[in-house]
Amino acid sequence: MKPARFDYYLPSTLEEALAKLSELGSEGKVLAGGQSLVPMLNMRIAQPAALIDINGLVELDAVACENGALRVGATVRQSTLERSDAALGQVPLLAQALPLIGHWQTRNRGTLCGSLAHADPSAELPLLLAVLDGSVEVHSSRGARTIAARDLFVSFFTTSLEADELIVAAYVPVAPARRCYAFDEVAQRHGDFALVSVACAAEFDEQGALAYLTLALGGASEVPLVVETADALGRHADRELIAALAERASVACDPPSDHHASAAFRRQLVRTLTGRMLTALLRREEAAAT
């Protein structure tokens, strides 16, 4: 349970970090909060030749609101977002998702961007970025680019980042006025990896018909899965439609079977959580309308 040997670099500027990352390529691993990486190092699942610790880059420890999105720098701790009334007000889904991640003690170190780069299919933050259609700002010594959530997650623990690229910030869209959100998961114990998680963003028009709906599943496929819901728009979210969407979600996903749960049980959880979540959103909307 001790990591293998590695060289350690603590750059003081982004340029230094990117140059080192470019020099090391796949031999170098970026260390941000370390709450996923260090367990893998301790168990020697990962044995990189070098770690590039980005915690010295103070400019990455910033949260700002830019062009309708919350820009969260790469070293901003999950618990910093959890304590920020401004951030939770602009992205209310964060208030629902953050407490489900690990424990307070790991959120004090863990970062949003680090969780995105790690791309664990059962993690909460990749699912949050997917359901909100957010993006990441990626830099390398060759330049900068923006990657949308749907293009970022490729497979289990795999992103479309090149070996010399660093996620500098995540952009999480600010909630429009009438949008409502839900995030829920089933885990064997609080703080454990979720068996499955479901996130939803919806908007109802004056008549109570669905004007917007995004439904996404975590832990149920190799990447956060956005379920096709376009045909539900304009329809009233009655019991029949909710049941149909829940059924579709359970069929659309491809969950793993392991010693925690079978694929069939995970599908059942997706069906139940999706139905429960959409019903709760509808009730909330009806209560607000009366």
Next chain:
Amino acid sequence: MISHKAGEHAAIALTLDGAPVVEQAPPRMLLSDFLRQACGKTEVHVGCEHGVCGACTVRVDGRPVRSCLMFAVQVAGHRVETVASLGTRDDLSMLQRQFHEHHALQCGFCTPGILSSAQAFLEEHTDPTEREVVEMLSGHLCRCTGYRAIIDAVLACARERREGIS
């Protein structure tokens, strides 16, 4: 850019339990091992070594974190507090006294980590609900107490702190 080659010892200067300390560690040395082996803080208990059990929890710059998920080289220039910063055998802190009075420990292996978390928690939450205490404790495994007495001790300490302020 600061760099340390694998296997080479780096001098790490930090503030440990309020005192300046300089000790040596190679890059791969976990903060938990550094605190125990280089700094003599055997109060820091090492359990699972992958961030699950919470026994090694210490405060870094005030925030409770897993010392098995940080490297010693990462605390250079930072402030680290172990449970030893709370009180002594003859002069227990309020939280330690409440743990004693509520019998909130048995074997004591998890206790240093829990005390470190709970102390930081109480500094942020003057009037916590039981649910908030339980959520904070969910980051710690205790196999003796069943947690009931720990929850009671933390809530009693919160009450005593409030009474002391008012």
